[in-house]
Amino acid sequence: MSKYKLFLLRHGEGAWNKENRFCSWVDQKLSENGVVEAQECGRLLKENGYQFDQVFTSMLSRSIRTAWLVLEAMGQEWVPVTKCWRLNERHYGALIGLNRAAMALNHGEEQVKKWRRSYDVTPPPIDESHPYYAEIYNDRRYSTCDIPKEELPKSESLKEVLDRLLPYWNDVIVPVIKSGRTVLISGHGNSCRALLKHLEGISETEIVNVTLPTGVPILLELDEDLRPVKPRQLLGDQAKIQAAIKMVEDQGKVNAGNK
């Protein structure tokens, strides 16, 4: 029997989603379209009568602003928003800033798919010579984390995302859900995939086929042990959602736009 509702959301389109570049820990803002996606997401949730008691976001502005826009569109701006680096997007290491289609041209589509979707492949790490290294690691927000800055990731597989996310899920988010509060997690493509893998028990081979579109709320109905009692529901126009998923998948192809 369904006891709890949990909502996961990949933020609205960011500037680098649009340019087809790996964004990851670079703090790119929402694109104009991303703002509209977040507002439409909030309106859809409101029309369906959903209410939140607590929102969790990453420390990246595209996930935070998405949460704000959703709450504003729902008329629920008062709902507490808690931010944690453990919900950040997967750290794409040396791939950060690179264009996926150009990478597919240079390394092959299969390799790009492995980097993007496999469970335990870690992309090459970022180092100090990388153009975005200083911007990420000198950012004041990462001095506020629960681990020293030096221990923050330099690249992550999906498995490593799950490893750093699970303590926060278990220690902070689960007690909130179990207290009966309805939670929205405004996260990222891969932080949400990692959580879905955990909650739905998706296998390491099957998780490769899970891709999430931007700005589409995912409803999970969970039993008292937080096990899903029915398949996840991506809310909204199903044809549009399928087209948006295909668009994200195709970003790793040689002929994707914005090379």
Ligand SMILES: O=C(O)[C@@H](COP(=O)(O)O)OP(=O)(O)O
């Ligand atoms: O880091 C990024 O560029 C994307 C995910 O990229 P893919 O795994 O889809 O390549 O993350 P998000 O837009 O959800 O923050």
